[in-house]
Amino acid sequence: MTFDVRLWIVTLLLIVMGGLLAQEPPNVIQAYRDEPYGNAIWRKKGIMDGNLIRTMYFNQAEVGKWPDQPSGEWPKGTGHSYLDGVCLLVGAKVRVFVNGDSTFITPMEAAYREYVDKDPVTGEDWGWEPVPGYLNPNGNSPAISNDSRSWPELWPDAVFVALDQPPENWINQKEVNGEPGVDDDRDGDIDNFTYWHGFFGRGVKNADIETYFVMDDSRDKEWARPPYNYFPIDADHERGGLGLRVEVRGFQWSHVLAEDNIFWLYDIVNISDTTYNETVFGFLTDVGIGGTNDSGDDNASFDLTLDIAYAWDNDGVGSSSFGPWSPTGYLGYAYLESPGNPFNGIDDDEDGVIDERRDDGIDNDGDWNPYTDLNDNGVWDPNEPLNDDLGKDGVGPFDRQYNGPDEGEGDGLPTPGEPDFDRTDVEESDQIGLTSMSIYRLIEGGGGDGWPKHDEGLWAKMSYHHFDTTLQNNNLHMLFGSGPFELRQNYRERFSMALLMGNDLDDLVSNKITVQQIYNADYNFSKPPFKPLVKAVPGDGKVYLYWDDIAEESRDPFLPDSLGNPRKDFEGYLIYRSTEPQFNDIKIITDSKGTPVYWKPIAQFDLVDGIKGPDPVGINGARFWRGDDTGLRHSYVDDDVVNGITYYYAVVSYDQGDPDFGEQGLQPTECSKIITEDLAGNIKNVDINCAVVTPNAPAAGYVPPEINGNLEDVTEGIGTGAISVVVVDPSLIQDNATYRVVFQSVGDYPEYQTSTYGIYKVEPDTLLPLVEEVDATSFGEEYPSPIADGFVVSVNIDTTIDVIPSETGWLIGNSNMDIQVVKHQQFPSLLVPWPADYKITFYDHIVDTSFNFGIPVQFQVWNLTEDRRAEFELFDNDFSGDLSAGDVVTIIEFIGPQFKFTYDFVYNNPVQGDPQEPQPGDVYVIRTSRPFYQDDYFEFTTQSAKTNLAKAQDELSDIKVVPNPYIAGAVWEPRLVFGAGRGQRRIDFIHLPQDCTIRIFTLSGKLVKTIEHHSVILNGAESWNLVSDDGMDIAYGVYVFHVEAPGVGTHIGKFAVIK
16 A cells, blocks of 8 residues: 555645745755855856757856857757857846835846946956856866766755755765765776765756756845945845845756757745845847857747747758758747746646645645555555655665665655655646747847846836737847746745757647656656666777676666566667767658657667567657567677777667556657767767777787687586687787686586576686676577676587487497487486486497396496496397397486486497498497586686787888878868868878887978877877978878887888878
8 A cells, every 4th residue: 555644644734834834944044145155267168968959058047158159059960050048037126225215126137148237347247156166166067967077076065954964975985884885987996976966866867967056146236336235135245136046957868758958947045135026037048040140030939828939040041160051940948837926826837736835845736655555564664665755865775876764764754855745846836937028139239128237128028928029030039037926035936947949830849748748747757777888999990899787777766666666677778880979870760750760770789578679659650679689788899890980889778668658658768878079079078888989900010819728618517518708808808817617507417507607717816706697598609798808708508418419429430330329218207318428338248237137248338428337228129138230228327316218329220231230449429418517617818919029010011191192181080060160180190000200291301290109009090180290281292201110110101182
């Protein structure tokens, strides 16, 4: 049963106590007031690129910045820009006294690239500025979830005061409550680091990318000057503005349903001494549909039902560094959540709940789910599903960062910080939505009242339900807002927006409806599996990829199992390869409208579980391919590559989806793949499941690593299978190292089965485990092991015990008797195939007697595998008293005291010709297949990659320049998405020695460039950007290059550069 009674009681109590719980506690407000003031010195620029939208943003709530790029680029990597800038506006009507007379002022807080209020003396901007402590002061961006280098060493004290949690719980320690900490970057080290301050809890990264920063308006001294002298906190005349503190979060999901959207969430806290009876929130948006050079023909409109303002290009043609492009799409800014009015007795958002609030301590919409009391004892017991009852840190036993129960966990009562309650429940607010929309023509020089510096003009348009969209086909500003509403002293209000893109208006509306549903579900849509940690190694005409298996342990809280716990729904891996970091060139699987929906992988590996083929859910006719029940792998060698070209790889984990979920089902979800580049095309960040690789020939004299040993026969044991060892990362192969592949089995001998194997390094006194317990489902050439010291192992196993006809026969002798060896057939209840080889040796005298009847015979049966005599029974069909045609020799073995029949040696005359009986000394061998038994092992050694001096000297003549001639460009040069010019130029010197000096001369002998080449032995290439030592682009013509390698030799060659 689900525990409800206590929840009902506490809800009644909280309704009574609501007035006591409705505001931020005094200690929290004081903690906010005690923080350092916001300051421009803490400004940082970041990039949101977690899905198809890529845009810069700033930690004073500015999104995009004309003319810089990327600003609202969509789809990512195309250079198609839709946005010139956005700023957050918050204004209030404030009563002040001037010379004793009452009047009103309307401060409007903003931060923007231009035309903001400024100090007339110092030129300092008056508006939002970032509060220190919420980012790494030495970092390059605001704090963002996928880059721990951007986080502070520890979050500010105000965070822990507000969450009512001790700071020490937010440090990932090597061991907490006996459990190891989280190795987030999976480098083998669990170092102390700060957990991400996620919206949903400590260390919770629900979104693919989440950014977080805090800002305030303390620097705005416009209204603190005479004659108004307004100070929001009377005891603090250093603080200007309205006394507002804003916590900002941006979210991106790569899921196909949310890939055209950025969620922006603003928590605005009034820490002033004043309740503002009339307040407005809104945005000033400089739309730029079609690019920075195509902003003069934009249109805009709105839809009050959908709470969205949107814009489009008049002629549908945009402009970029590649030239004109079409068709342009639509940009929209949609309200997902607006400030509520919980006191007017009206269901403003038409959700069936009147005057709901998220700060009243009540689960207004009843969607908080307590623990499941499986045994009906009235208390939570371990192993019972906690559901939403996770405690104030918002994490439970199935989260990697869980370090034990905390306050509120499993108590049957909603606690702030738990999912679906108060601040984490977006629907607990009675929203008023879009209430104003105006369009301005953007006037250079700050003219008109459509700029952030015009407080009064903006207030007039935003505060009185003003709608004016008459101006079209122009360079536009969209001003839209929500209000007026009351912003009480010490209260928090939330304002959430979606930056949306769409191919057309219908697509934009569809995206808005979808993301609204996602938002209303508290962002709880299917969570992708963990990202695998990928390593990539360039080779000669190939790229080696390998990854870990952490994704296979993922659980999705959105899809509970039969007990209500998060379900393990991992299904497989997709391997993507692209020639651009956004993977746009492989997004070629389209829906029924021709819109690209899915990326085409070069390989896919999935569980053998019957979940395969096209997903039945789909989206607009496109269906996700779930795999072919291939089985999982953790390595891949891509040999379809060209040396010198840079490739971008991603190993993406995906889940099963759920066709039976809800009314429409749930399609599989992939984890994200993010490679970030700057405007010049330089790679700035590569996600842990991605890699950037350039294959090349190795250094001159390269000798590849070697695997030495017999891999066809076990070194010790009885199994008859074989193994193969494939080098995946040559740089990790150790020199003169010895390894064992050791097998384990289940069941008693002789009726056993191989169960697992492990890979061990042989140390002087021990076996060092590298890979353990690879199970029987992963046997076979197509199932390589996880990587161990640079290699993987595949096991070819004989799963049954049987005669091998091709290897059974006369070892010595030329008898032509027709002999068949088969499993015993006459008494099947006594049959036990024995895991052994046998030999039958013939003599000219009696050497043995049969087991039951004591018939003396002139042959002996020997168990070769166990090196002992074997019993046998002679079925003397002609009663000759000796082995003759038509007889059968049955080999007997014992299990305890019980004898068992194993194999029949059927002895017949030849089909043709006269019989030639076995002669004394002849030997007949019976070979059998058999699984690996307990502690069977293979042993082999490795030799590391090396360079050979003589070989390097011989290969000096292989040194070349490619391309040669260089004619205007090379296939491997990256395209320049933003900006002017041709971008990077590049030639490569290949087959170089590991250490050498390259000197480039004109034909007249003038030295142009000196390049020092020092590389690992796997890379024999050196690139040159055709810029001289003087910093000048070289002229067209013929050049001479000289390569000098100490101890190896020299080489001289030529190349040409043609215009």
